[in-house]
Structure formats: structure tokens, C-alpha cells
Amino acid sequence: MLPTITTFGWVPEFARGFVRDMRPRWAFEEVGQPYAVNLISDSKCPEHRRLQPFGQVPTYQDDEVAIFESGAIVLRIAECAGKLIPEDPAGRVRALQWVAAALNSVEPYVMALATNDIFEADREWSKARHVKVVSDLKTRLGDLEAALGEKFWLDGDAFTVGDLMMISVLGGLRGTGLLNDFPRLAAYVARGQSRPAHRKAMNDHMATFDAKAPA
Incomplete structure (x- = not known):
């Protein structure tokens, strides 16, 4: 499977550009790794809490692990690609x-x-x-x-x-x-x-959000 992150499909305007899915998005772009995004509307539901016990975003899954916390996710992306972390x-x-x-x-x-x-x-x-x-x-x-x-x-x-x-x-x-x-x-x-990787990640992040609140 493609590495997949979960994040919100909509947030209020003041939060756009600040949601922490930006961090793994940027890391994916830096290392050249395609990825998928699972959009959710309720981060507190039991299904999501099985992946993220605190009811937050993002989460991450690949063929080997399912993890949460943006720092851990970025490190996973970097480790898998062998980039962004010095070898010495x-x-x-x-x-x-x-x-x-x-x-x-x-x-x-x-x-x-x-x-x-x-x-x-x-x-x-x-x-x-x-x-x-x-x-x-x-x-x-x-x-x-x-x-x-x-x-x-x-x-x-x-x-x-x-x-x-x-x-x-x-x-x-x-x-x-x-x-x-x-x-x-x-x-x-x-x-x-x-x-360029940050600009691409931010554009994709912002494109997620519709102009109006969900019904």
C-alpha cells in the first residue's frame, strides 16, 4: 500500500495552513515518496481513536506500521527513504x-x-x-x-x-x-x-479544504 496519512477534510479558515498533516506532507515531498490521504470529519470517533488514542491528526500507516504523532511520522518517512537524516x-x-x-x-x-x-x-x-x-x-x-x-x-x-x-x-x-x-x-x-517541497505540500494541504463548512 501507499503510505497513508489521515487528516481533516475540513477545518475553519483560521486553522488552514496550520494542521499538522503539513509536516508529513512536506517530508513526503522532500524525499519524493508518493502517498495517500484519508480525510475524516470526526477525529474523536472510536475508529480513529484506535489509530490515535488522543483523537488528533495526523496518523500514518504503511505495510509495516501504524503510528501517530507528526514527529514520529516524519522520522518514519525519512528512515524509509534514507533521506533527511545524515548517515554518520x-x-x-x-x-x-x-x-x-x-x-x-x-x-x-x-x-x-x-x-x-x-x-x-x-x-x-x-x-x-x-x-x-x-x-x-x-x-x-x-x-x-x-x-x-x-x-x-x-x-x-x-x-x-x-x-x-x-x-x-x-x-x-x-x-x-x-x-x-x-x-x-x-x-x-x-x-x-x-x-519547492514545502510549497507543494502547502498547496496540497490548502486544496483539501472546501470554501464552506460541511453540513
């Missing part, structure tokens, strides 16, 4: 370290902003909390920019799964203007998003 042990583990950093050290701060300013914007404490959320996020972005330094990618000249995941996470800040204070980081994200 030291380079490999550095790439894996940046995958972990994207998901554990950066994404929680990005999601804290989205949670506060979008999903909990109607709470009486949301506006006051915004200042602290942004301050914490900027501290983490400053740390990341310092680690990037003058390098083209996180580990130098080679684009790896670590860059794919980090740029995907930072893509969650699109429209906030927060990267304007971090020019090297902003340029890094722009480099990643300008890759």
Missing part, C-alpha cells in the same frame, strides 16, 4: 536532537500563544496573560536564534528532519509578526518555506 552517527543524532527540540523546547511556547490568543481569547484573564506568554516565547526564540547563528540550517549546510520540524513549528507564528524581532530566524524560516 554524530550527524544523525544531532538531527534527532533538533526534532526533539522543536517539539519539546519550542512548540509548547508557540502553542501557549495560540491557546491564549485564539482558543481562550474570551477569558477575562487572556489579555493580561498575553504579555507573559509573548515574553516567554521571545526568550525561547532568542535562544534559538543564538543557536542558529550564521548557519544556513541548524546543523550547517544540510537540511534535515530537524529543520523540517523546527520550521514547521515556527510556521505556527505566521501572521503574528513575532519573528520580525529575530531577523536570522525569520530568514531561516523563509528559506525553509521557499523550498
